[in-house]
Amino acid sequence: MKVDDLVIYQKALELTTKIYRLIEANSLLKKDYSLCDQIKRASVSIATNISEGYFRSRKQTKNYLEIAAGSTNEVITLLKIINKVYNIKTDSLQDEFIILCKQINSFSSSF
Numbered sequence: 001m002k003v004d005d006l007v008i009y010q011k012a013l014e015l016t017t018k019i020y021r022l023i024e025a026n027s028l029l030k031k032d033y034s035l036c037d038q039i040k041r042a043s044v045s046i047a048t049n050i051s052e053g054y055f056r057s058r059k060q061t062k063n064y065l066e067i068a069a070g071s072t073n074e075v076i077t078l079l080k081i082i083n084k085v086y087n088i089k090t091d092s093l094q095d096e097f098i099i100l101c102k103q104i105n106s107f108s109s110s111f
Contacts, residue, residue, distance in 0.1 A: 012047035045071040065108035072101040
């Protein structure tokens with residue numbers, strides 16, 4: 001099985017794309033370079049840690065998945081900040097990241 005076959009990996013890539021589109025669609029948010037950079041890096045980290053850990057030992061894979069779940073929680077927090085500071089509705093996207101985090105944790109518990 002390839003990493004591309006993992007549902008959590010596919011979902012992580014999809015949600016990263018949504019983060020980039022959210023930023024592109026909001027000119028005021030786009031000017032907050034540090035916040036945008038942080039949320040982009042955190043969202044990219046989810047997919048890259050799933051990918052990097054996939055072909056490692058079971059213990060290492062579990063560690064990479066835990067890092068990916070941590071990055072998922074970081075994105076959720078940053079989306080909450082975007083909602084509060086810029087009054088941009090992020091609830092739906094937060095929910096998608098919450099589901100992804102649960103899926104990552106479930107997959108991780110199989111190791």
